[in-house]
Amino acid sequence: MEELVSFLSDQRVWLLIERLLAEPDLEFSPQFSHSTALGFRYPEAEKILAMNSLEAFEMLNRLSSLNVLSKNVEDIMLICPECKSYVIHLRLICPKCGSGNTNRKTVVEHFECGLIDLKEKFGKDTMLFCSKCKKRLRSEGEDYSVKVTNICNSCGLLFSQHVMRMHCFNCGSEFKIDEAQRQEIYSFRFNKGIRPSIINLLAYRPMLTEVKPSRKRKIELDPLNVHLINVLQKDGRASFREISRKLKVSDATIRDRVNKLLKSGVIEEITAIVNPQKVGKEEISFIILEIEPSELTKVLSKLKEMPEVKFLCETAGKENALLMVILENRETLKEFINQKITTLPETKITQVLSVTNFEKKNLKVTI
Structure with a gap:
């Protein structure tokens, strides 16, 4: 538990923990990706943690080792036994000379003399002659057979089965399939049994945003x-x-x-406070947003620039932003939401609360 407490000092861990507490059935499933060093990634975890694919994978594994997450094998990937790269290629090569320059060809086998050769060497379909014994082939299945096989363009060998070899594009190694290492790829889920312990550790949660000294x-x-x-x-x-x-x-x-x-900064400003409803601003609403952590700073910056937004704060948890807007009426509120809020990246509106009456309105701090 002490190790878990120490690990929880990272505010990014709490971004994930809070999401899991809110959605205990959330599963982090892998996706294959050639754009990552791993060959797979966990996009949902990357978004929540605002990390790259490798960092997010290491974080999920660490949380699994601390019993916060449970993991299950989702798939198995073959990797190079030398450099551990997943960028490997299956080569089909000639069993005689090892060349990969092979083709599929149609061949004819003459039963009487045993010749097996390319079909084009026996003539046309209507008149086939054996190039070895010079006899005419009359009936398929009785005196000859036709089948598709492989031919090596380097040494001319006809063969039915390729030799299979794996080639690593990263280090150049070649190895048999059964020599490849098997890497298990996991999905991760919240270990619900540890939920009470996590709740008890809420006091260790760090501030989610850095506060200037x-x-x-x-x-x-x-x-x-x-x-x-x-x-x-x-x-x-x-x-x-x-x-x-x-x-x-x-x-x-x-x-x-x-x-x-x-x-x-003890006194922020000395200003006149206007009653918005006395000057034609009838609609006062609080809007609660859920913003992807990786976009949070950018979205908050855009919200601060909007003149309609009179109050804005970042909050802890899945719903991580609260703003108050003052507008003329309900129609202008709809326009504001449709034209400005819904266009923000990775932002979802969870609630819009229209103020019907202020029972108390006092921002004075008693000292």
Whole structure:
């Protein structure tokens, strides 16, 4: 369990764990692919983990060794015994000279003299003569037979069965089929028996996005700053002179304190909050999105640029983004969703919640 706790410090593991907790029957199945070093890949795991094919495969194997995932043999692939490459080719070669330059040809066997040769050497179908004994062949099945066999264009040998050899394109080795190594290819599923243990380890889950140190660090506020913030929260229109008189300090001190609080990010902005419904913005909605982890940063960046989006945050779990939009009416909401949200890559809308009434609306932080 200690090893599992250590492994869970990787936030990418939690992206996978959270998906499995939400969809316990999810299966990671392999797909053959010549574009990968492995020869196969797990596309669903790659998307969730935002990893390449090799990294995702190693992660699935590691989780299997920790009993988080169970694995079952899905297929078997032959690989080179020397370099372990899957890029191998079956060669059909001549049993005499080893050449791969062979063809399929029709041959005739004359029963009486035993000659076996290419059919074209016996003449036309209507008049066949044996090139060895010069006798006419009259009835197929009685005095001769016709069959298809192989001919080596290098040494001229007629033969029925090729010798089979495997050739590795990566290292050039040649080997028999039974000398090839067999690599098992697995599918992976969540081990439901470990679910309670995983739930107990939720406290070890790391933050899913890196927070800048300047935002993460707590800034100590002295009593004057606390009183100053409280005054501005009650009345953002108060002038520096009004505040200075109330707090019994100079105007310059208040101006300097406000500028420093803005610069440090403690106060994000001093602004007028407009009631959207009073200015014709009747539709206020919260939209919950499920975005593929590999596209999350790109999609959030695009959402931030949309003027309709007034509130946007990344959330933990399968549904990983929440936004609030303010629009004129329900029709403009539909247009916004159809023209802007549905065009975002690897993004699925899971819920649209229209606000009917604000029972409480307060973003003030008590300090």
